[in-house]
Every structure is written in C-alpha cells, then in structure tokens.
Amino acid sequence: MNFPKRLLAMLALLPALALANEGGVALDKAPDRSNNLAALQHGAKLFVNYCLNCHNASSMRYNRLKDLGLSEEQIKANLLFTGDKVGEMMTTTMNPKDAKAWFGVVPPDLSVIQRAKASGAGTGSDYLYTYLRTFYKDDTRPTGWNNLVLNNVAMPHVLWELQGIQRKIDKEVPDPHEHGKMIHEFAGFEQVTPGKLSKIEYDTAVADLVGYMEWMAEPAAQTRKKLGAAVVLFMALFAFLAWRLNASYWKDVK
Structure with a gap:
C-alpha cells in the first residue's frame, strides 16, 4: 500500500476510532435549543x-449573555459569583493543583467543548447530551461514579441531586467473536434514589x-447563518441581473 492509499485508509477509519474511543455507545440525539432563548437562559x-x-x-x-436576552442587572443578580464583574471571563476559583489531586486530571476548559466532542458517532451536542444522562453509581471508582459514554471517568456526577442515583444493569450474552464464551452487555439503568427532577424534567434540563x-x-452562529443566507x-x-444585462447588451449583435 503506497502512502496516499494508506492515508486515505486511516482517514476512513477515523469515525470508527472516535466511536471506539468512547466505548462504542450509541449517542442519543440532542434536542435543538438554538432558537429557544428561554431554554438557553436556563x-x-x-x-x-x-x-x-x-x-x-x-x-x-x-456580559455576552446579553445576547440571550438577559439584562446586565439579571446577569449580576442571578449568574455572577461574589466578587465577579459582569465584564469578566467565566473562570473557576478552583486551584488546578487541587483539581488534579482530587480528580487525577485538571478539568478541561468548556468554552468549545461542544465542538471538541464532535465525531463520526454524532455531534458534540449528542455526545454531551448522552454523557450527562448516563452517569451511574460505581463504588469501585475514586469518586463513586462512572459513565456509560466515558468509562472510568474522572469527573463526579455533579447533577446527581437533580437526576438521582441510578445503577447500571448488565446481562450475559454470547460473545459473537468466540463460540461458547459469554460477555456482559449493557441492559439499561435502574433508579436507586429519585432526584429532584423527573426523568423527563432532567432530560429537558x-x-x-x-x-x-x-x-x-x-x-x-445564528448571526452567521442569517448573514450567509442573505449573501x-x-x-x-x-x-x-448580470445575466439579463448581458442578454440586453448583446441582443442587437448578429
């Protein structure tokens, strides 16, 4: 196989590799909220x-949240931590060294996480929507939590009070690659402790x-799309107009 063919083969495998890296879990389609200001504010x-x-x-x-229909007073009253100013960047006060000591890794910046998680398995929104709904209790993990999309995840389930506690249910099925061998396959979740929200309310949140x-x-993005359509x-x-002008200019020429 020459180099161009080898490169094409590797590129063709990228979507599958992206899916494999996330454990092969099918991603749920994230609802579109792009034109729903109330949902974006929430x-x-x-x-x-x-x-x-x-x-x-x-x-x-x-202050960029004003693009979502929020006034500066609403941002100050509802979305600012003590000491923060409306013109400042959205940053955490957590020390990176402390974060690495607690979680094993420094939590990533979320500015463009939706784009970073896009893959052949689905959009970044699909990934995040599935990821945030598939945490389950796992006492073998340091944080006590695991995730169906990202196995052995370092992040704890920060939304557990809203979703409640669920555990993963596996079932034994025949291994399609080895005759006579049984493997564990995901069969669903069982609610152990209810959260503040119902399942539908949590999925909506x-x-x-x-x-x-x-x-x-x-x-x-929405401005870009509208401008693109106008262009x-x-x-x-x-x-x-150029076509008609050209036709008019040359109509008497034989």
Whole structure:
C-alpha cells in the first residue's frame, strides 16, 4: 500500500476510532435549543451553578449573555459569583493543583467543548447530551461514579441531586467473536434514589445545558447563518441581473 492509499485508509477509519474511543455507545440525539432563548437562559443558569465550580469557560464573558436576552442587572443578580464583574471571563476559583489531586486530571476548559466532542458517532451536542444522562453509581471508582459514554471517568456526577442515583444493569450474552464464551452487555439503568427532577424534567434540563454549551462554542452562529443566507440571496439576485444585462447588451449583435 503506497502512502496516499494508506492515508486515505486511516482517514476512513477515523469515525470508527472516535466511536471506539468512547466505548462504542450509541449517542442519543440532542434536542435543538438554538432558537429557544428561554431554554438557553436556563442552560446558562445550570452551567454557572454546576459547571463553573470546577471548569473554566475562559473564552466567554458574562456580559455576552446579553445576547440571550438577559439584562446586565439579571446577569449580576442571578449568574455572577461574589466578587465577579459582569465584564469578566467565566473562570473557576478552583486551584488546578487541587483539581488534579482530587480528580487525577485538571478539568478541561468548556468554552468549545461542544465542538471538541464532535465525531463520526454524532455531534458534540449528542455526545454531551448522552454523557450527562448516563452517569451511574460505581463504588469501585475514586469518586463513586462512572459513565456509560466515558468509562472510568474522572469527573463526579455533579447533577446527581437533580437526576438521582441510578445503577447500571448488565446481562450475559454470547460473545459473537468466540463460540461458547459469554460477555456482559449493557441492559439499561435502574433508579436507586429519585432526584429532584423527573426523568423527563432532567432530560429537558440537560438539553438546555447542552444547548447553552453549543451556543457558547460560537455565540455568533445564528448571526452567521442569517448573514450567509442573505449573501446567497444577494449573489443569486446579482447573477440574475448580470445575466439579463448581458442578454440586453448583446441582443442587437448578429
């Protein structure tokens, strides 16, 4: 196999490798929140209350939340920690050394996490939507939690009070690759302790949170899309006028 063919083969395998790296779990489709300001505002509140305790979003300023229809007074009253200013970046006060000591790794910056998690298995929003709904109790892990999408995850389940506690149920099935061998396969979750929200309410809250992280990854996305549509329409109109002008200019030429 020459180099170009080898490179093409590797590129063709990237989606499958991305899926394999996440344990081969099918991702649920994340609901679209891009045009729902109320949902994005709720997602921003969840993000500040549950994510900024450990994670930075160092490419986002609090005052950019005005693009979601929030006033500066609302941002100050509901989304700012003590001492923070509305023009500052969204950063955590957690010391990176302490974070690494507690979790084994420094929690990643979440500014563009939605884009970073996109793969052949689904969009970054699909990944986050599935990930935040598939934490389960695992006493063998240092934090007491594990995750179906990211096995042996270092992050604890910060939303457990909302979702409650669930455990993973496995079933034995024949190994398709080795005759006579049985393997464990995921069969679902069992609710151990209820949370503050019902399953539907929790899924809705996670969809709002993921929608906000998608917006945060590119706040100007909707403006870009509208501008792109306007440019395409302008170019189409310009092409039509140029075509008719050309026809009019050459109509008397034989």
